Amino acid sequence: MPVIESNGGQIWRRRDRTQTLLRWGMWLIGTAVFLYCWKQISDATTWFFVWDAPRIANDIWTRATPPKWEYITQLGRPIWDTLNIATLGTMISLCIAVPVAFLAARNTTPSRFIIRPLALLIIVSTRSINSLIWALLLIAIIGPGVLAGVVAIAIRSIGFCAKLLYEAIEEIDESQVEAVTATGASRWQVMAYGIVPQILPAFAGIAVFRWDINIRESTVLGLVGAGGIGLQLQSSLNVLAWPQVSLILLVILLAVVISEWVSAKVRGAII
């Protein structure tokens, strides 16, 4: 097909005519959609402010520098809370994610048509909703504070961890499981000897990976009142204390960098 006869000669083309037209059409529709979106955004924007943006940015920058270094003495407790939210949240979520993953994996689920879809529903719904939204919800339910943050992080992480874990379970080497089954082991023994050792490295990797992400997320949970360093950020923003804001942002940046370094190290050691 891609070879076209014209003027007695053969011309090679990568695609034939309909394919070419189709591709052009797709690009055209794509561009139109994008332009429409841009138009909508543009309509909803007060362009006067945007043209003024460089001046405002400059203004904020001069106010925010230098950071108010002595404010760091008040950040000890919020940093501790942030760490706890991430760590405890990750631990709780793992406790729930492990059984959910086993129920969701095709090769370990007790029932393909009832329990597996249910487990997948848990995974997709906890995963689709950002931890800040979970935090909002939990604050409405159990009041503001660190506890709401821990629970929000825990719920948000269930779906993430369970998804990666059930994919790891589906990829295990079945012959090892078969061998353990052939010794006359019970269902639980097959689990403990045949499946768990195979997914343990993946599990450790997922746990550390998620902990790293949770450190990031827990630094901003305070913006909606769920404890941690974000609370300080919110109150500083409210009173436009820019030197404090810049210091907090630096601390958050540092925390993110450190947690990423730790997680990379630990994952490197496991694999």
Next chain:
Amino acid sequence: MSAAHPAHRELDDMLGRRWRKPHLIARPWLRWTLGIGLAVYLVAAFLTIPVDWHRVYEGLDRGWQFVLAFTTPDFVTRFADIREGMIESIIMTVAASVVGIAISIPIGLGAARNIAPLPVYMICRGIVAVSRALQEIIVAILLVAIFGFGPLAGFFTLSFATIGFLSKLLAEDIESMDRVQAEAIRASGASWMQWINYGVQPQVMPRLIGLSMYRLDINFRESAILGLVGAGGIGATLNTAFDRYEYDTAAAILIIIIVIVMGLEYLSGLIRGRVQ
């Protein structure tokens, strides 16, 4: 058979002795220090979480109401708000994904050590690092302060976040590609652009498409929270619903988000299946 004799002595030593699985951490002091350290940390962490049990107990009732709200979601009462917020979220997602992906391709090429010269590599890696270290919501706060309220700030936020995510993964993919195929194209005397087009692009394209779909999914989820800080989208509506304890409206919004995310995941599964 000469080795048989010492081996049997070894066996005699071992018979009757208890067998324990070797510990994961061989040095006992390190094992105990880590174990006790972990226990102390956990106790300290639990003790420093202030919990108002009375408030929690009262909250359980509200929590249950929220769960019940999922069985009777209210799409109607605030229909106009929900529709407007959702459309704004989707528009921001689409526009930001397109721009973000378009920018991350050159940056991803520049951040791959095997095809970019060192100065370019350093600059691109720097951009990636900054973008990854700053979370969406913080960027959004700053951009709202600079550009004012509205979806433009959200659009910039999501584009910026997309660049960090996609460029890094694209660069890693290019770095781990098959060298031989790329070398073969280079050996044919191709220019740099031709080399990228024929030697690199075919190898990384499927993954780039998969990652782009995944990022679209993430951008949509993130767009749902940008409204909390005034950067447009459904977040503002959701926040209002929570503030007014309108759980049935909140449930409706959450259900819409979940359904759209599921749809996007299904779609990206289809597309990834086709390109691979």
Next chain:
Amino acid sequence: MLRLENLVKTYKTGDQALKSVDLEVPQGQVLALIGPSGAGKSTLIRCINRLVEPTGGKVWLGDTELSALGQGALRRARRRMGMIFQEYALVERLTVMENVLSGRLGYVGFWRSFTRRYPQKDVDEAFRLLDRVGLLHMADKRADELSGGQRQRVGICRALIQQPDLLLVDEPTASLDPKTSRQIMRLICELCAERGLAAIINIHDVALAQRFVQRVIGLRLGAIEFDGKPDALSPDVLTAIYGEEDWEATIQKADDDEEVAAQ
């Protein structure tokens, strides 16, 4: 001791892997199962301990009808059948000792196996077996650090520590080099002789089978094509099992092996 009556297995895809197989294996007999790929060798072995559920027919081990057992009883029956696998199928991230002891799983409770507190009798037996196959010094190594031949020895220990009456051996040498293959086959046959075990060895290397076993079964398209002494394997028989090919060389090679071994 083992009796298959009219065993049938049809997979969900409609492939008929076994069509009405009848077989009787007396106590202490080592039997080789040969045949082309897809003849149903693996299926036959797995239908015996019901890793694959047979579609029809009966399997008798001594006085128990395996094919009629419930889950609990099946687990107890599986303890009497040790199994050795093609790709060793060791749990790679566990130590050699844990792998060997996992053969006792059917005898100990969950909690005991979970905390690795096996009865001293089992631990001693594990050490004796590892010593017998020459891997005693490897006991605390992780299984994925071992070479192919060493892994298969651990696999043999795991099967034997079950104190089985019957060994089911699925392509024990398929992933091994010729020398190690022969060592492994010899080891299996010696151990069967020492303990008076019956064994069904599923193997594709005809020469190796001829050399070590007392009886050969030829399987073709899920049906028994040949049943007899190894020296009755003539080119005609092999053609009936595998199809047309020059078989003289294969049989010749078996004779050469005999001479090499005698030297």
